[in-house]
Amino acid sequence: MLTNFNQQLYARRRRANSQGLFLSMCAMALGLTVLLWILFVLFSNGIAALDWNLLTKDTPAPGTEGGGLRNAIVGSLMMVGLSVRAAQCHRRQPDDGGFVCLGVDACWYFGRGLPD
Numbered sequence: 014m015l016t017n018f019n020q021q022l023y024a025r026r027r028r029a030n031s032q033g034l035f036l037s038m039c040a041m042a043l044g045l046t047v048l049l050w051i052l053f054v055l056f057s058n059g060i061a062a063l064d065w066n067l068l069t070k071d072t073p074a075p076g077t078e079g080g081g082l083r084n085a086i087v088g089s090l091m092m093v094g095l096s097v098r099a100a101q102c103h104r105r106q107p108d109d110g111g112f113v114c115l116g117v118d119a120c121w122y123f124g125r126g127l128p129d
Contacts, residue, residue, distance in 0.1 A: 070081030 066079065067081045068086065069083055070079065071084050072082065073080030
């Protein structure tokens with residue numbers, strides 16, 4: 014049992030908690046409203062611009078009309094492919110116990126210092 018319970022302090026803390034909760038819910042509602050508005054505008058205006066030219070044509074020079082994002086998509090796929098390749102495990106030597114990832118090899122190599 015609580016022997017030294019201050020009812021006035023407890024009521025003030027509950028009131029402050031209710032006010033803080035109300036203000037945080039208002040901020041959340043405002044943020045969600047703005048987010049949903051942005052998404053609505055994005056989808057309502059953006060759906061009309063989607064076509065195969067956007068995916069299959071190169072980015073044009075500045076000031077020209079049309080074009081697409083093919084070079085950006087291909088570049089992203091190349092970076093992902095190289096990253097996956099670098100992260101794949103490779104076989105070191107038959108007697109060292111099997112597969113070791115390139116990242117582990119680099120940490121081990123640089124952690125022990127460069128050879129003299």
